[in-house]
Amino acid sequence: MKVNRIYAVYFSPTGTTRTVVTYLAKGIADKLKSAVEYWDFTLPEQRAQVPEPGISDLFILGLPVYAGRLPNLILKYLFSLRGQGAIAVPVVLFGNRSYGNALIELRDLLEDTGFNTLAAAAFVGQHSFSGQLAKGRPDAADLAVADRFVKTILERIETIQEGDSCTPVNVPGRGAPDYGGYYQPLGEEGKPVAILKVKPITTADCIHCKRCVAVCPLGSIDPDDVSRITDICIKCNACIKACPVHAKRLTDPAYLSHLQYLEATYTERSAVELF
Numbered sequence: 001m002k003v004n005r006i007y008a009v010y011f012s013p014t015g016t017t018r019t020v021v022t023y024l025a026k027g028i029a030d031k032l033k034s035a036v037e038y039w040d041f042t043l044p045e046q047r048a049q050v051p052e053p054g055i056s057d058l059f060i061l062g063l064p065v066y067a068g069r070l071p072n073l074i075l076k077y078l079f080s081l082r083g084q085g086a087i088a089v090p091v092v093l094f095g096n097r098s099y100g101n102a103l104i105e106l107r108d109l110l111e112d113t114g115f116n117t118l119a120a121a122a123f124v125g126q127h128s129f130s131g132q133l134a135k136g137r138p139d140a141a142d143l144a145v146a147d148r149f150v151k152t153i154l155e156r157i158e159t160i161q162e163g164d165s166c167t168p169v170n171v172p173g174r175g176a177p178d179y180g181g182y183y184q185p186l187g188e189e190g191k192p193v194a195i196l197k198v199k200p201i202t203t204a205d206c207i208h209c210k211r212c213v214a215v216c217p218l219g220s221i222d223p224d225d226v227s228r229i230t231d232i233c234i235k236c237n238a239c240i241k242a243c244p245v246h247a248k249r250l251t252d253p254a255y256l257s258h259l260q261y262l263e264a265t266y267t268e269r270s271a272v273e274l275f
C-alpha cells in the first residue's frame with residue numbers, strides 16, 4: 001500500500017511518549033518519503049480539534065500508561081477520533097513497572113474508532129514520579145529497538161492493500177469490558193496507599209513565571225494564584241519538571257511512600273515489547 005501521510009499523535013506531559021512517537025514517524029517518513037503531521041494533544045487547548053486521517057494514511061498514536069491503563073481523562077477526546085479505515089500503530093510508554101492492560105485498551109480504542117491496527121509497541125520512559133526509575137529512557141538502546149520496529153511496520157505496510165481490513169494486531173493483556181481495572185498503588189510496606197487526590201504544593205521559592213500553568217494538561221493551575229490547583233491533578237509531574245526554581249513539589253506521605261516502593265521494587269531494566 002502507498003502511504004500518503006503519517007500522523008504522529010501523542011499525549012505526553014513529560015515528553016517520553018513524544019520522543020518515541022516522533023522518532024518512529026520520522027523513521028517511517030524518511031523511508032517512504034511521505035509527509036508527517038504532528039498532533040500533540042497534551043494541553044486542553046490542543047484538544048479542541050481532532051486529526052482526521054484518510055484511508056491511505058498511517059496513524060501512530062502514543063500514550064503513557066497510568067495505573068496500568070490509558071489516562072482515563074483523555075478517553076473522551078480519543079473516542080472522538082474517526083479512523084476511516086486508516087492503518088494505525090498503538091504505542092504506550094510505561095515507567096519500568098508494567099504496561100498492564102493499556103496497550104490492549106489502546107488497540108481496542110483504535111479498532112473501535114475505525115482504524116486498522118497493524119503493529120503495536122510498549123516502550124519504556126523515565127517514570128514521571130521518579131528521578132531514577134528508568135532514568136534517561138528512552139535511551140539509545142530503546143531507539144535501536146525503535147529502528148527495528150520501523151522496519152517491521154514498513155514490511156507490514158508492503159503486504160497490505162489500501163482499505164484492507166486486517167486482523168487487529170495481537171497484544172497481550174486483559175481486554176474489554178474492564179481491562180483488569182486500575183493498578184492500586186502500594187506503599188513502602190507493600191500495602192495499598194491512596195494517592196488519587198494528591199496535589200502538588202508550591203513553595204515560597206515560586207517566582208510566578210506561570211510555566212506550570214502553561215504545561216498542565218488539565219488546565220488545573222490557577223493563573224492568578226499558581227499555588228491553587230482548581231481542578232483534578234493527574235500527578236503527571238509536568239508542572240514539577242517545568243518549574244525553573246523547583247518550587248512545585250509532591251510532598252504527600254502516601255505519594256512519597258509509593259515512590260519509594262516503586263524505586264525499591266522495579267530496579268531491573270524492563271524490555272521494550274514489539275507486536
Ligand SMILES: Cc1cc2nc3c(=O)[nH]c(=O)nc-3n(C[C@H](O)[C@H](O)[C@H](O)COP(=O)(O)O)c2cc1C
Pocket residue numbers: 011012013014015016017018063064065066067068069093094095096097098099100124125126127128129183234235236237
Ligand atoms: C499517574 C501516573 C500513573 C502511572 N502509572 C504507571 C504504571 O502503571 N506503570 C508504569 O510502568 N508506569 C506508570 N507511570 C509512568 C509513566 O507511564 C511513564 O513515566 C511514561 O513514560 C510517561 O510518559 P510521558 O513522558 O509522555 O508523560 C505512571 C505515571 C503517572 C503520572
